[in-house]
Amino acid sequence: MMLGGIEAGGTKFVLAVGTSPDSVLARHVIPTHDPATTLAEAAAWFAGRGIGALGIGCFGPVELDPRSERWGFITTTPKPGWADCDVAGYMAAALGVPVGFDTDVNAAALAEHRAAGGGAGSLAYLTIGTGIGGGLVLEGRPVHGIAHPEVGHIYPRRHPQDVDFAGVCPHHGDCLEGLAAGPAILARWGASLSDLPEDHPGHAIIADYVAQACHLLFATTAVGEVVIGGGVAQTPGLARRVAARARELDAGYLPGGARHAVIRPRLGGDSGIVGALLLAQGTAGA
């Protein structure tokens, strides 16, 4: 069966069709405008390609409770026009196919879990870019809980060389996203992390915050690895610094800790769209 996938992000939608998550036959990227324009453009690209199921890994917050009338909606996003948007319902109606739907980061986590060998493995996928979000696959299953994880909004300890910056999260000020996402880096140092000189303290500061998130994911969920993706995570050396700092925070204590890893995505930039195709496959098989 031909599968369709959408990696629905706040700045762009990545569309793909393939006969399996590994076999992408065509791919297309459109900018994220208002919902009516963007969703219509996406539906038009899929029309006539004969897909039998569609998977959507979506920016959020989203509604994932299958018992809810708002399943498949983006709910309370500050992004203009997108709050209360029925993304899954629109695409299902436009294309007449079953739709699988999850967060963008859960889709990426599913794809990375499969790339790591699948089975009962446990990992987290953390994206560090314009915002910070996390997806979880525990013992082979994506985690939703009563909604979905929002790992970007935990409160790391302030780094001793970063005590004056108030943080840029409109909700929490100096939560992880408010301290370590791209806009927070730009606000403090006027450049992206990869553009800062190698000896700039920003590298250790951001690595410390991300490492605290990795440590608490290891401690609270016992994942074996945290995969860090997104634009900021592409900074050379960051994953290595984060891994070293997370080991310091653990101090050899956590059970299974010797196997803890902080790594870059096995699928490079494709985790999200491969995850969307996996969601399509899961829906088609359901």
Added chain:
Amino acid sequence: MMLGGIEAGGTKFVLAVGTSPDSVLARHVIPTHDPATTLAEAAAWFAGRGIGALGIGCFGPVELDPRSERWGFITTTPKPGWADCDVAGYMAAALGVPVGFDTDVNAAALAEHRAAGGGAGSLAYLTIGTGIGGGLVLEGRPVHGIAHPEVGHIYPRRHPQDVDFAGVCPHHGDCLEGLAAGPAILARWGASLSDLPEDHPGHAIIADYVAQACHLLFATTAVGEVVIGGGVAQTPGLARRVAARARELDAGYLPGGARHAVIRPRLGGDSGIVGALLLAQGTAGA
């Protein structure tokens, strides 16, 4: 079938038999001595009671990987004599019945999940006593990951009125357990939390640390509730203070947050032993 359960703690073992997790017919408590004495005493109590399966909720760290030769062992505990102790294997050999085995806090989380209605619900059980530990049931399943959660060893932000205390965790100093478990409270203020006057700043300080743990459990795992048990959690007013502080930390942001709850155990002090009987039931049915 008659079920046996052991809530294996560092200071006492609670033993029980019952025809179901709700129907305890007999119960017995023994102090935790060295493993040989304690396990023999436990086995002797069960002998002749006709149990068909045994469940053990055990202090840890423990090995939970069913593929490991050390499944059912306590692994690296500092408690004298108990490191590398084959708890499940001893009891299986002594009683000749199948043994279900998990952490004490996962057992308690399972029991509280069932008491809350069961099904696909998600909750965390946090015990705050001599140490701090957490169990997780997500969408109806206990979480093991590659080992098991150790929520006590995350690093909360220091409270502004508690900046000088170094913390008492031998591994991490001022991690959650090093700041908010019973020994840390005693070290700072010379009394248990429930013995401090109502206007003592310790109440707000400990509530803040526990609330940070609740917030990060809500944020990372999207549980609907955190059940707080253990001796410190019996302090009048603590659960209410923690719930209020966790709401402040969320600031109305997290998806599903309106349904977040911090509560005392529905089963009172019985969560652990009921959970052990549930583990027995699960093994008997497997």
